Amino acid sequence: xxxxxxxxxxxxxxxxxxxxxxxxxxxxxxxxxxxxxxxxxxxxxxxxxxxxxxxxxxxxxxxxxxxxxx
Numbered sequence: 001x002x003x004x005x006x007x008x009x010x011x012x013x014x015x016x017x018x019x020x021x022x023x024x025x026x027x028x029x030x031x032x033x034x035x036x037x038x039x040x041x042x043x044x045x046x047x048x049x050x051x052x053x054x055x056x057x058x059x060x061x062x063x064x065x066x067x068x069x070x
Contacts, residue, residue, distance in 0.1 A: 014045060037067070 004011060012018035020027055033051040036044055037060070046063045048056065054068045 037063060039067075 003018050009018050012031055015034070015036065017032045018029065019032055021030045021032070022028075032049065035051055035056070037046040037047040039045045040053070045067055048059065048063075
């Protein structure tokens, strides 16, 4: 599976996940944890915003299986 190193934050900015957040009462710029399922054609098939680790992998696998059969 290809992975992307986005050191300049260009892709994160383009996808809308590099944004202002509040951490310990201070405004900072950071990444909003988001998973994108992108088809071979380059189109976004599913977005999981504000990801929490617990149970996330199961939700992604379920979505991938649904895309295969749908």
